[in-house]
Amino acid sequence: xxxxxxxxxxxxxxRNRDRVLEAARLLFAxxxxxxxxxxxxxxxxxxxxTLYRKFPTREALIEAIAERRAGDLAAxxxxxxxxxxxxxxxxxxxxxxxxxxxxxxxxVIEKAMGSAEPQGETRDALLAVIAELLxxxxxxxxAGQDVTAxxxxxxxCGLAAVIxxxxxxxxxxxxxxxxxxxxx
Amino acid sequence: xxxxxxxxxxxxxxRNRDRVLEAARLLFAxxxxxxxxxxxxxxxxxxxxTLYRKFPTREALIEAIAERRAGDLAAxxxxxxxxxxxxxxxxxxxxxxxxxxxxxxxxVIEKAMGSAEPQGETRDALLAVIAELLxxxxxxxxAGQDVTAxxxxxxxCGLAAVIxxxxxxxxxxxxxxxxxxxxx
DNA sequence: CGGAATGAGGAATCCGGATTCCGTATCCGA
DNA sequence: TCGGATACGGAATCCGGATTCCTCATTCCG
Numbered sequence: 001x002x003x004x005x006x007x008x009x010x011x012x013x014x015r016n017r018d019r020v021l022e023a024a025r026l027l028f029a030x031x032x033x034x035x036x037x038x039x040x041x042x043x044x045x046x047x048x049x050t051l052y053r054k055f056p057t058r059e060a061l062i063e064a065i066a067e068r069r070a071g072d073l074a075a076x077x078x079x080x081x082x083x084x085x086x087x088x089x090x091x092x093x094x095x096x097x098x099x100x101x102x103x104x105x106x107x108v109i110e111k112a113m114g115s116a117e118p119q120g121e122t123r124d125a126l127l128a129v130i131a132e133l134l135x136x137x138x139x140x141x142x143a144g145q146d147v148t149a150x151x152x153x154x155x156x157c158g159l160a161a162v163i164x165x166x167x168x169x170x171x172x173x174x175x176x177x178x179x180x181x182x183x184x
Numbered sequence: 185x186x187x188x189x190x191x192x193x194x195x196x197x198x199r200n201r202d203r204v205l206e207a208a209r210l211l212f213a214x215x216x217x218x219x220x221x222x223x224x225x226x227x228x229x230x231x232x233x234t235l236y237r238k239f240p241t242r243e244a245l246i247e248a249i250a251e252r253r254a255g256d257l258a259a260x261x262x263x264x265x266x267x268x269x270x271x272x273x274x275x276x277x278x279x280x281x282x283x284x285x286x287x288x289x290x291x292v293i294e295k296a297m298g299s300a301e302p303q304g305e306t307r308d309a310l311l312a313v314i315a316e317l318l319x320x321x322x323x324x325x326x327a328g329q330d331v332t333a334x335x336x337x338x339x340x341c342g343l344a345a346v347i348x349x350x351x352x353x354x355x356x357x358x359x360x361x362x363x364x365x366x367x368x
Numbered sequence: 369c370g371g372a373a374t375g376a377g378g379a380a381t382c383c384g385g386a387t388t389c390c391g392t393a394t395c396c397g398a
Numbered sequence: 399t400c401g402g403a404t405a406c407g408g409a410a411t412c413c414g415g416a417t418t419c420c421t422c423a424t425t426c427c428g
Contacts, residue, residue: 010396012394041407049408050407162342162345165294167297237375
């Protein structure tokens with residue numbers, strides 16, 4: 001039947017895939033997603049052809065990277081939920097820290113937290129953590145009962161924009177937002 | 185000496201300029217700034233050459249439009265300052281209303297409120313109104329004494345992003361932000 | 369009205385990144 | 399080690415928008 005049990009991928013192929021992923025991660029973090037594909041290939045020490053075989057579109061490459069990083073964020077979120085108070089606060093500051101050091105990620109997050117259609121894991125995983133942190137925050141009385149995950153979403157979306165545009169002190173932004181979520 | 189007092193511009197030249205400005209305003213509002221220049225020219229019923237003579241770069245065109253609209257926003261801001269309470273709140277909701285109906289403007293505002301370098305009037309005019317509204321808000325006790333214009337800047341920057349990405353209800357975002365600015 | 373001067377139009381050209389394609393090199397399993 | 403399968407490299411090509419430039423039309427002034 002469908003026994004596509006082909007030979008396992010060549011070792012150099014996997015190595016190249018990793019190289020591309022790593023190089024792209026750095027480039028995107030540094031300059032955002034509008035880096036020429038040829039740049040990525042060169043940085044990875046790989047031919048353009050190879051890059052395209054691994055990732056047929058820029059989107060595919062971005063997703064591959066974003067998914068992992070988003071996963072890390074989500075994991076971090078769970079950690080904060082585990083600690084004592086201010087889990088949500090800790091998480092938001094952490095997100096800011098991460099986005100401040102990764103332009104590409106800030107672009108992804110802004111879109112992901114914005115539109116509700118696309119993304120799969122990237123968005124859902126984060127939504128889950130946010131819900132968790134929010135529940136905890138409400139229970140601890142640091143967030144109003146009427147606050148929704150959607151609210152936090154918007155705050156994060158805005159945070160990404162604030163950081164990407166190098167506005168003022170984003171920590172201040174987070175502080176104001178947290179204050180605004182407090183019970184009345 | 186420098187008596188460039190040349191003949192005054194032809195009437196049709198001015199008419200075309202207006203057409204371009206108007207067409208561009210609509211297109212940019214509808215689809216943002218990444219509309220092909222040729223599109224703009226076509227929509228304006230003008231040749232590409234003409235468009236380029238009027239506005240040598242896309243930037244020039246965007247600025248010409250943004251400056252006016254920003255001026256309107258600033259004016260509206262002063263109006264809100266004139267009214268009784270909640271001037272700042274009224275202004276922020278107004279800004280949201282405007283940005284929600286003008287993608288191009290949301291892009292401009294996001295950048296303008298972000299970086300502190302470029303823009304001339306666009307940024308400065310708004311900064312002035314914000315300062316005014318903020319003073320009033322502090323006096324009325326709806327904003328903490330420690331709140332700065334920069335804080336409001338970031339909030340607006342985030343607001344633009346939230347709206348542009350069609351996140352949730354941006355009014356909710358504004359409400360949270362305002363709450364966060366309250367005196368402790 | 370006549371003829372400079374100014375402006376319009378838009379085809380031709382430039383440009384840079386995206387994507388394809390195929391000969392060559394490398395790897396894997398026997 | 400051998401031979402086919404798999405992957406690589408990167409030049410060639412595609413593509414679409416930006417920008418130029420020259421000819422022709424319109425406006426203005428005397």
